[in-house]
Amino acid sequence: MLLGAAAPTFARSRVKLAALGLAGLLIVSSRAALGASTESPAGHTVTEPVVLELFTSEGCSSCPPADELLAQLDAAGEVAGSPVIALEMHVDYWDYLGWKDPFSSAVMSQRQQRYAALLGARGPYTPQVMVDGVFDALGSSRARVEAAIAASRSVRSRSKVHVQLARSGDVLSVKAAGLPKDTPLIVLLAVTERKLQTKVARGENAGRTLLHGPVVRQWKVLAKTAGSQLGVQAPLSLAAEWNQSALRAVVLLQAESDGHIVGAAALSL
Numbered sequence: 001m002l003l004g005a006a007a008p009t010f011a012r013s014r015v016k017l018a019a020l021g022l023a024g025l026l027i028v029s030s031r032a033a034l035g036a037s038t039e040s041p042a043g044h045t046v047t048e049p050v051v052l053e054l055f056t057s058e059g060c061s062s063c064p065p066a067d068e069l070l071a072q073l074d075a076a077g078e079v080a081g082s083p084v085i086a087l088e089m090h091v092d093y094w095d096y097l098g099w100k101d102p103f104s105s106a107v108m109s110q111r112q113q114r115y116a117a118l119l120g121a122r123g124p125y126t127p128q129v130m131v132d133g134v135f136d137a138l139g140s141s142r143a144r145v146e147a148a149i150a151a152s153r154s155v156r157s158r159s160k161v162h163v164q165l166a167r168s169g170d171v172l173s174v175k176a177a178g179l180p181k182d183t184p185l186i187v188l189l190a191v192t193e194r195k196l197q198t199k200v201a202r203g204e205n206a207g208r209t210l211l212h213g214p215v216v217r218q219w220k221v222l223a224k225t226a227g228s229q230l231g232v233q234a235p236l237s238l239a240a241e242w243n244q245s246a247l248r249a250v251v252l253l254q255a256e257s258d259g260h261i262v263g264a265a266a267l268s269l
Contacts, residue, residue: 048161049083050149051252051261053130054139054213055112058101059094061204066127066139071213074194079149085250085266087190088213091126099203103196103215118259133254133261161263165251167236174222174251176230176263184226184256189234191218191269194246217242222251236269244269 074086127139137148160178192214
């Protein structure tokens with residue numbers, strides 16, 4: 001069941017995206033360390049990753065095909081020559097329709113609402129994919145998702161942003177260079193877990209066992225910055241019941257003004 005559907009659409013609204021990430025603000029170091037060059041050792045330009053955010057729910061009968069598609073794109077690791085960073089974001093507005101999604105979060109619903117405002121849409125829907133924070137597509141349609149990715153690649157300027165992640169014990173270090181000057185950015189951290197599955201007892205998917213892609217298990221703001229470089233350290237708090245071998249840290253650098261994700265990186269934990 002869809003709450004609305006759309007072909008790829010550019011987000012033009014001036015609505016601020018400060019609420020796309022919530023609590024957990026840390027201070028940005030004024031002596032941010034430089035990231036590496038966007039050139040590989042062989043001299044080839046490194047392609048910036050495409051970020052796919054799937055808004056979904058276990059209570060939505062139209063969502064399992066979208067979950068499967070996201071898992072396939074995540075497993076492939078790239079689409080149309082671009083590396084993929086995939087995030088499966090479970091909203092909570094389906095929870096009252098017979099099945100409470102164990103991965104649902106009001107934070108994800110709020111993030112999707114902000115995207116709807118940017119897109120000028122009447123409201124959110126599932127399954128919806130946001131591409132690089134600016135284009136959206138019906139998440140169960142490979143053709144529409146790939147069209148949105150192509151559209152995003154075509155309008156993005158050649159990014160010089162390079163994001164590096166490193167882990168030391170329970171601390172995650174984030175370094176970035178080449179950030180657009182005088183552009184307020186939010187630095188967001190997601191911890192995702194792959195290979196999750198649920199046997200659904202009630203609701204539209206009753207009796208089905210649902211397999212998921214990289215589900216967002218943790219979400220917080222690490223920093224805000226408007227400088228050309230960034231250096232942040234953040235504590236990692238990983239729940240004991242999570243499958244440690246299936247966890248990944250994802251960092252997004254997102255423009256507050258229009259939602260554009262200007263840089264991203266992922267690190268297996």
